[in-house]
Amino acid sequence: MTYSKTHYLFILLTLVLLLANIAAQLELTKLSGQISNLEQQLTLQSQKDNDPTADVSTELQDIQNRLHLLEQSAQNTAHQTYAKKQIIKPKNTPSTLSAQQRVDQEFLTGRTQWQEQYLPTLQADSDKKAQMMVAHLSQNDALTHNQQQQVFSILRDNFIDVAYVIADTDTYAGFDAFNAQVKKLNQIKTEQLSQVLSAKQLSQLHQVDWNARFKQHALH
Known part of the structure; x- marks a missing residue:
């Protein structure tokens, strides 16, 4: 129409x-x-x-x-x-886009809205989220000061790296490219944490639904 x-x-x-x-x-x-x-x-x-x-x-x-x-x-x-x-050359509108193009366009729109809302507070939010995770580990197992600093740095850097992937809509425009890069970053994070934490501590960290917990504290 x-x-x-x-x-x-x-x-x-x-x-x-x-x-x-x-x-x-x-x-x-x-x-x-x-x-x-x-x-x-x-x-x-x-x-x-x-x-x-x-x-x-x-x-x-x-x-x-x-x-x-x-x-x-x-x-x-x-x-x-x-x-x-x-x-007046017709543009790609929802009625002329393919199903995959509509998905990619909605995904791109969501990422743009996310970075407009959360990039300004990225550093502070990343610090808070990393600190929450370190505090959770410290409650169950005693961590040395050096371990706490290492885990904090690994987690904070991962949050920042993922945020930049979300914002980089040129390099990772489609969902597949975006998802592959995020998986790669999370794999690097897990490998780094495994060098600092025991298998038990790493398992405890992964058992928590951190997305839900972050939302409770208005963190994204």
């Missing part, structure tokens, strides 16, 4: 511009005839009398000026017709 309305609007504008162009051409033909008649009058007048023919010359100059303006108008009309055609 959107494409049909746009198509009919383009046809209507083209017809209007075409009619304007035809009218300009008719006016050009009329003025050209008047110029020819005036030139003949000037020639006859010059043959009869050597006196200046100021009135006829002025009228001729006026018509020539009008003719020049009409020529410019006709050229502008042609340019406008082309410009309108370019402007």
Whole structure:
């Protein structure tokens, strides 16, 4: 339906511009005839009398000026017709997109909204989320100060890296590319944590639904 309305609007504008162009051409033909008649009058007048023919010359100059303006108008009309055609070129709308394109477009829109809302507080939010996870581990198993710092840095950096992937809609435009990169980052995070934590501690960390817990604290 959107494409049909746009198509009919383009046809209507083209017809209007075409009619304007035809009218300009008719006016050009009329003025050209008047110029020819005036030139003949000037020639006859010059043959009869050597006196200046100021009135006829002025009228001729006026018509020539009008003719020049009409020529410019006709050229502008042609340019406008082309410009309108370019402007009204149908865009990809929900009715013309394929199912996969609609999914990708909605996914892209969601990511754009996410970065507008959460990127300004990314650093602070990442610190808070990482600290919550470290605190959870410390409640169950005693962690050395060095372990706490290492785990905190690994988790915080992972949150920031994933956020930048969300924001990078050029490199990871589609869902598949985005998902593959996020999985890669999470795999790196797990490998780094396994060098600091025991298998039991790592399991305890993964048993928590952190997304739900973060939302309880207005963190995303």
